[in-house]
Amino acid sequence: MKFALCNEMFEDRDMAEVCSVASRLGYHGIEIAPFTLSRSAEDITAEQKRELRRAVRDNGLEVVGLHWLFAGPDGLHITTTDDAIWGRTRDYLSCLLDLCAELGGKVLVLGSPKQRSLVAGQTKEGAWKRAADALGSVLDKAAKLDAAICLEPLSPAETDFINTVSEGMEMVRQINHPNLKIHLDVKAMCSEGTPVPDIIRSVRGEDVGHFHVNDSNLYGPGMGDVDYGPIAEAINDIGWDRWLSVEVFKYDPDPETIAQKSIEYLRKFWPD
Numbered sequence: 675m676k677f678a679l680c681n682e683m684f685e686d687r688d689m690a691e692v693c694s695v696a697s698r699l700g701y702h703g704i705e706i707a708p709f710t711l712s713r714s715a716e717d718i719t720a721e722q723k724r725e726l727r728r729a730v731r732d733n734g735l736e737v738v739g740l741h742w743l744f745a746g747p748d749g750l751h752i753t754t755t756d757d758a759i760w761g762r763t764r765d766y767l768s769c770l771l772d773l774c775a776e777l778g779g780k781v782l783v784l785g786s787p788k789q790r791s792l793v794a795g796q797t798k799e800g801a802w803k804r805a806a807d808a809l810g811s812v813l814d815k816a817a818k819l820d821a822a823i824c825l826e827p828l829s830p831a832e833t834d835f836i837n838t839v840s841e842g843m844e845m846v847r848q849i850n851h852p853n854l855k856i857h858l859d860v861k862a863m864c865s866e867g868t869p870v871p872d873i874i875r876s877v878r879g880e881d882v883g884h885f886h887v888n889d890s891n892l893y894g895p896g897m898g899d900v901d902y903g904p905i906a907e908a909i910n911d912i913g914w915d916r917w918l919s920v921e922v923f924k925y926d927p928d929p930e931t932i933a934q935k936s937i938e939y940l941r942k943f944w945p946d
Contacts, residue, residue, distance in 0.1 A: 675944040677937055678703035678738045678919040680886075682710050683929045690729040697733035699933050700941075704735055705783075705919045707742035708773065714747040715766070715773045723776055730778070738917050739781035739821070739884070740774050743767065744789035751789050752808050753801035753835060763789070764808045767823075768815060775819040781884045781917075782816075783857050784809075785826040787833035801835055806849055816853040824857035824883035829865035838866050839873050846881065855883025859921070860900060864890040870900075871908035879913035887940065892923040894932045896939025906943035918944075 679701050684692045689704075689711075696704055708715045711722060730737055744750040750763045767782075774782055784790075792801050809823060816823055827842040836842050842856050856877055863870045889898030896902065909918075920936045 675915055675940075676702040676736075676917050677940060678705050678736075678917050679933055680705045680707065680741065680919055680921040682707040682742065683922055683925045683932065685710075685925070687929075689726050690732075693729045693733040693735055695930055695933065697735055699930075700937055701933070702736060703738040703917065703919075704730060705738040705921070706740055706777065706779070707745065708740055708770065709742060709746040715769050718773065723773075726777060737777045737779040738919060739779035739783065740770055740777075741783035741785060741886075741919075741921070743770055743782060743784055744786035750786075751793070752784075752786075753790050753796070753804045754793055755796055755800065755804075760804060760808065764811055767808065768812050771812060771815055771819055771821055771823075774821055780820060781822050781824050783824045783826050783884055783886075785828060785857075785859075787828050787835075790835045791833045792835060798835070802845070805835070806845060809845075809854060810849055810851070813849070813851040813853045817851075822853050822855045822883040824855045826857040826859055826862065826886075828859075828862050831865070839863065839876060843877060843881065856881050857884050857886070858882055859886040859888070860895070860905065861886070861888045861890055861892065861921075861923075864900065869904070871904040874905065874908035875911060877912065882912070882914055885909070885914060885916075885918050886921040887918045887936070888921050888923075894920050894922050894936030894939075897932070897935055902939065902943055 679696045712718045825842045863873045887895045889900045891898035
């Protein structure tokens with residue numbers, strides 16, 4: 675198993691420093707939120723990309739991929755009824771695929787709850803079609819770039835569109851493209867009302883594109899009440915042995931402490 679850190683918890687700190695911390699603590703990779711590099715991925719310069727690749731390489735890490743895809747710029751929405759906004763969002767997703775490939779990443783985690791929730795007067799069926807059409811339009815490009823778009827179910831507190839792994843798998847099966855996968859996130863699965871290990875075992879390892887580890891209290895794994903023993907068993911049962919990325923939403927007392935506690939806890943279940 676390989677472990678990664680999501681970079682946004684380091685906020686404005688230089689990516690070279692983030693990579694140095696991750697490497698020192700024993701992580702293998704970095705997962706990047708594009709808005710931490712620039713408000714728009716279209717504005718990230720070639721020099722920024724070179725510097726980031728250098729920082730990752732010099733610290734012996736890999737770029738896992740991208741997440742928080744639509745957090746910036748403003749005005750993106752993948753299920754909207756507005757054709758201009760929808761087209762802009764689809765084109766921006768294509769741009770993110772290029773960015774991911776240029777940085778050496780392989781996965782794009784599609785969470786972005788506010789940019790997929792139903793708009794006023796919209797039906798779930800209408801939103802579903804809009805999302806499916808947008809995803810379907812870029813998946814052949816993803817295949818050419820050897821990247822997977824990973825659909826992330828999120829809790830009803832965050833969005834009203836695709837709240838469970840079961841719903842996410844409906845979309846994955848409907849589109850039926852090898853470069854569209856389900857994304858599993860422990861915090862999100864905790865909201866489903868079904869034991870997390872059972873949810874994990876409801877999918878096949880080959881259906882999973884990526885995996886975020888955290889706690890329902892918004893901190894890292896091992897920093898709350900979620901017991902990873904049964905979760906680790908389920909992960910092993912489905913044959914997932916690629917990346918586990920630590921994604922947190924509360925950054926106190928400091929990112930280094932969170933990162934250290936998280937990997938120490940994960941190593942109890944997946945030692946070197």
